[in-house]
Amino acid sequence: MAGSGPGGQSPQGGRTLRWGVVATGRIAHKVTRDLARLEDAQLHAVSSRSQGSARAFAEEHGFAASYHDGPSGSGYQQLFADPRVDVVYVATPHAQHFEVVRAALEAGKHVLCEKPFTVNASEARELVQLAGERNLFLMEAVWTRFLPATRRALELIRGGTIGTVRWVQADLGFPAAYDPADRLWDPAAGGGALLDLAVYPLTWAVAALGFPQRLTAQGHLNQDGVDVQNTLTLKYPEGAAAQLTSSLQAAGPGMATISGTAGWIRTGSPLFNPRTLEICGLDGRIEVEDFHEEAEGFIHELRETARCIRAGLQESPLMPWNETLQVMELLDQAREQLGLRYANDLREAGT
Structure with a gap:
């Protein structure tokens, strides 16, 4: 587990952020290894659909808590209900980003979400609006931008x-x-x-x-x-x-x-x-x-997330909401020309 100074302070003097990780796939393992390197991060909780995956991930990386789907609800809903979690990293498949990030924001958590941010621009706009209304930090994890x-x-x-x-x-x-x-x-x-x-x-x-x-x-x-x-x-x-x-x-x-x-x-x-x-x-x-x-290489986007949250920023100047939205609009245009449609688009259309 990444260390913290006395009284929950990081060695640099900033507040130690307690992280939650949603999903336990390959990218989650990679990002978490870099997250553990941060001096101002505490690996607090991980969620997965299965109990075995959640517990194994928590044990491997040193998380204090693990959550999984069950009678108490989905694993990520239980993680978001944990008052000790400050910020979450979302590593689910693309089509689940909107649902999971929305739930995190509604629960008052700051969010770093894997790319692509959502499946379509409409979903992205809704999440950005919600983060703005809740005064929460939200960023797409395009790690290449920070290298x-x-x-x-x-x-x-x-x-x-x-x-x-x-x-x-x-x-x-x-x-x-x-x-x-x-x-x-x-x-x-x-x-x-x-x-x-x-x-x-x-x-x-x-x-x-x-x-x-x-x-x-x-x-x-x-x-x-x-x-x-x-x-x-x-x-x-x-x-x-x-x-x-x-x-x-x-x-x-x-x-x-x-x-x-x-x-x-x-x-x-x-x-x-x-x-x-x-x-x-x-x-x-x-x-x-x-x-x-x-x-x-993920450590750079993680440091930027922590820096922005401690500074009270809602978006990073290196990966601003407007650029995420414009990229999603470009991908929408490309999908329209390719004839590529997903179930998330049907939700957007209300069908």
């Missing part, structure tokens, strides 16, 4: 190192074995390449070029109505463009290249957690910057 390599790349771009950015190329893909029971392939869970992977290439395009004037989406849906591969083309003023691919069919280099009038920057692979940047000027000379660290 040292990403922040360094943005510093170089904004400083004019590669001139005016004219195009971005980014991809992320791997050949995933088809399994209708796996969340990646399950329409009920919000499966598919778009919601699971495309946020990472989009992160680099939006960081370098901002939000586009127009988005065009092409892709392929399988027999279950889940997208297995897609390509997004973003168009900007004066001809600037981005081409982004995400795939559950093929492995790619998993890099982002940002090209400008005075050179280019290329991330190491994978682009969601790059440990290197290549910077090349018009002279063709390539410089490499390294960003190696012991932590998985």
